[in-house]
Amino acid sequence: MALASVLQSESVDFSNYGRQRHGFASGLYEAELGLESVGGDRLSFALSTSCSNGDGPDRKIEFLHGTTTLAFKFQHGVIVAVDSRATAGSYIASQTVKKVIEINPYLLGTMAGGAADCSFWERLLARQCRVYELRNKERISVAAASKLLANMVYQYKGMGLSMGTMVCGWDKTGPGLYYVDSEGNRVCGDLFAVGSGSMYAYGIVDSGLKQKDLTVEEACDLGRRAIYQATYRDAYSGGQVNLYHVHSEGWTRVSQSDVLMLHQQYQAEKA
Amino acid sequence: MFAQVYGDNGKMKEYHYSGPVEHRFSPYSFNGGTVLAVAGEDFAIVASDTRLSEGYSIHSRDSPKCYKLTNTTVIGCSGFHGDCLTLTKIIDARLKMYKHSNNKSMTSGAIAAMLSTILYGRRFFPYYVYNIIGGLDEEGKGAVYSFDPVGSYQRDTYKAGGSASAMLQPLLDNQIGFKNMEGVQHLPLNQEKAVQLVKDVFISAAERDVYTGDALRICIVTKEGIKEETVPLRKD
Numbered sequence: 001m002a003l004a005s006v007l008q009s010e011s012v013d014f015s016n017y018g019r020q021r022h023g024f025a026s027g028l029y030e031a032e033l034g035l036e037s038v039g040g041d042r043l044s045f046a047l048s049t050s051c052s053n054g055d056g057p058d059r060k061i062e063f064l065h066g067t068t069t070l071a072f073k074f075q076h077g078v079i080v081a082v083d084s085r086a087t088a089g090s091y092i093a094s095q096t097v098k099k100v101i102e103i104n105p106y107l108l109g110t111m112a113g114g115a116a117d118c119s120f121w122e123r124l125l126a127r128q129c130r131v132y133e134l135r136n137k138e139r140i141s142v143a144a145a146s147k148l149l150a151n152m153v154y155q156y157k158g159m160g161l162s163m164g165t166m167v168c169g170w171d172k173t174g175p176g177l178y179y180v181d182s183e184g185n186r187v188c189g190d191l192f193a194v195g196s197g198s199m200y201a202y203g204i205v206d207s208g209l210k211q212k213d214l215t216v217e218e219a220c221d222l223g224r225r226a227i228y229q230a231t232y233r234d235a236y237s238g239g240q241v242n243l244y245h246v247h248s249e250g251w252t253r254v255s256q257s258d259v260l261m262l263h264q265q266y267q268a269e270k271a
Numbered sequence: 272m273f274a275q276v277y278g279d280n281g282k283m284k285e286y287h288y289s290g291p292v293e294h295r296f297s298p299y300s301f302n303g304g305t306v307l308a309v310a311g312e313d314f315a316i317v318a319s320d321t322r323l324s325e326g327y328s329i330h331s332r333d334s335p336k337c338y339k340l341t342n343t344t345v346i347g348c349s350g351f352h353g354d355c356l357t358l359t360k361i362i363d364a365r366l367k368m369y370k371h372s373n374n375k376s377m378t379s380g381a382i383a384a385m386l387s388t389i390l391y392g393r394r395f396f397p398y399y400v401y402n403i404i405g406g407l408d409e410e411g412k413g414a415v416y417s418f419d420p421v422g423s424y425q426r427d428t429y430k431a432g433g434s435a436s437a438m439l440q441p442l443l444d445n446q447i448g449f450k451n452m453e454g455v456q457h458l459p460l461n462q463e464k465a466v467q468l469v470k471d472v473f474i475s476a477a478e479r480d481v482y483t484g485d486a487l488r489i490c491i492v493t494k495e496g497i498k499e500e501t502v503p504l505r506k507d
Contacts, residue, residue, distance in 0.1 A: 091437050097425060115423035120391045159395060260451075 066236030068197030068227055069099055069110040071166045071177055072205055073190045074219050077247040078168045078175045080108055081223035083197070083231050083259075084239035086115060095239035104129055106250040107145055107169040112194045113162035113182065121163060125149045142169040142176025143188070150186040157184055164194045170246050197230030197237040204229050216245060220254050228262045299351050299399045300325055303482030304336050305433035306347030307469060308405035309447065310413030314462050315492040317345040317405035318469045319433075320477070320504060322485040323352060332506065335488040336433075339497055340366060341376045344406035345490045346386075349433035350420070351399035358398050361389060379406035383416035383424055390422035397421050401432040406492050413492075435476035435483045442472055466491065470502055477504040 069082040082099040085092060099111040101122040107129065111118035128148050132140045140148075146167040153161055161182040169176050179185065179192045191209065193201040204226035208214075214222065220243055227241040241262065243254040303324040308317045319336035322329060337347045338359045346362070348355040365385060369377050377385070383404050390398055402418040417430040429447045431439035444450040446468055449457050460468075469489060477484040487502040 094425070094427075096427070114421070116387075116391055116394070116419060116421040119423055120387070120394075161394075 067195035068230040068237040070193035112164040141171040146178035197234035200230040201226040302352040304349035305435040315405040315413035332485040387422040435480035
C-alpha cells in the first residue's frame with residue numbers, strides 16, 4: 001500500500017496494542033503477504049531481523065535499516081548521497097522517496113529508519129533552528145543543530161522511535177557532519193554510511209577517499225558510485241541516487257540519477 | 272486438506288488446533304478495502320471500492336471510502352473503519368477551524384501537511400488507516416499525496432492503497448508510469464482514459480482480492496468541482 005504498510009519489526013515495540021496476535025485460529029488477517037494487519041504498520045526503511053540470536057525475548061536487537069545513505073566531508077564541503085527505496089516487508093512501497101530533508105538552506109538531514117519519525121523530527125528541528133536564528137541573530141551551527149535533534153529524541157528513548165540520520169551543513173567552523181540516532185548516539189565524523197547497504201557503500205568511499213584532494217566533480221562521482229554499488233548488491237536499496245553538495249554558500253542539489261541509467265553508463269565505461 | 276495461511280512471522284501457519292492460545296482484546300480490526308488516486312494535468316481521480324468486511328464476513332456492500340474534504344480535495348481512507356471515521360471527523364473539524372481563522376479553504380498541500388502531523392500525534396497508538404489524498408494544487412494541476420499510518424507522506428502521480436494495493440500498483444506503474452518499457456511513447460493521461468483505466472484496474476483487483484468488490488466509487492476532481500460515479504463490481 002501506499003507508503004503504508006510495513007514490516008513490523010520485532011525490535012520496534014511501540015506499544016502493546018500494535019502487536020496483538022488475534023486469537024482466532026483462522027489467522028485470516030495475517031494472510032496478506034507482507035501486509036501485516038497489525039496496527040502500527042508504517043513505512044520504514046527497516047529490515048526485521050527475526051533471529052533473536054537466542055538472547056532472550058526482552059533483548060532489543062539493533063535491526064538494519066533497509067536503505068543506503070552516506071555523507072562524507074572533503075576539501076570543498078560535504079557530499080550527501082542517498083537511495084530512494086522504501087520497503088514494507090518484501091513489497092517495494094515506493095521508489096521515489098526523498099531521503100534527504102532540507103532543514104534550511106545550509107543544513108541537510110538524511111533519513112533512515114522510520115520515515116515518519118525522520119521527517120517529523122527533522123521538520124521540528126527546522127522550526128527550532130529558525131527560532132534560534134531569530135533569537136540569536138545568527139545561523140545555528142551544525143553541532144548545535146545536531147545536539148537539538150539528539151536531545152529531542154533522547155526523551156523518547158526506549159519508546160520505539162526509529163531514526164538514523166546524518167545532519168550535514170556548513171557553519172563558521174567549516175563543513176560539519178554529525179550522525180544522530182534514536183538510541184541517543186551523536187557523533188561527529190568525516191564519513192558515515194547508514195543502512196543495510198552501508199557496508200557496500202563504505203567499501204567504495206573508503207577506497208576513493210585515499211587520494212587526499214578531490215575536486216567537487218570527483219567527490220560527486222564517488223558518492224554516486226558508492227550508492228549505486230550498494231543498490232546493486234543490497235536488495236533493500238534501489239530507485240534513484242539523490243546527490244547533494246553542501247558548501248560555504250549552502251547546499252545544492254547536484255543530481256538525481258536512476259540506478260538503471262547509472263548501470264548502463266558504468267557498463268559502457270567498462271567496455 | 273487444510274487451508275494454509277501466513278502467520279505473523281511470515282511462515283506458513285497450519286490451520287488446525289495447535290494448543291491453547293491466549294486471546295487478548297485488540298483495539299484494531301481490519302475492515303479491508305482498496306483506494307486509488309491518480310493525478311492528471313488538470314484533474315485528479317480518487318476511487319475506492321465500497322465493501323466493508325471483517326474476517327470472513329461482509330458488513331456492508333455500500334460503504335465507500337472516499338470522503339470529500341473541500342471543493343478541490345478528496346481523501347480516501349482504508350484500513351480500520353473506526354479510525355477512518357474518527358480521522359475524517361477530525362480533519363473536517365480542523366478544516367473548519369482553518370476556514371474560520373484564515374478566511375480561506377485549505378489547499379491540498381496544506382491538508383496533506385496537516386494530516387501528517389495529526390497522524391504523528393498518535394505515534395504511539397496509531398490510527399490504523401492508509402490515506403491517500405487526491406486533489407488540485409494551487410496551480411490547478413492534479414496532486415496525489417499518499418500516507419502511511421503514522422504520517423510519513425509524499426506527493427505522487429498515482430498511488431494505490433489498501434488490501435489490493437500490491438496488485439494494483441504494478442499495473443499503474445506500467446500503464447501510467449511506463450516503467451521499464453523501452454521504445455514506448457509517453458502519452459500524457461487524459462481524463463477519459465484515466466477513468467477507464469481506474470475501472471479496469473478495480474475490476475482486476477476484485478477478481479483476485481477477497482476484500483475488494485461490490486461496487487466502485489470514483490470521485491473526479493476538476494476545477495468545476497467534484498463529480499461522483501458508481502460502477503458495479505463482482506459481489507462474490
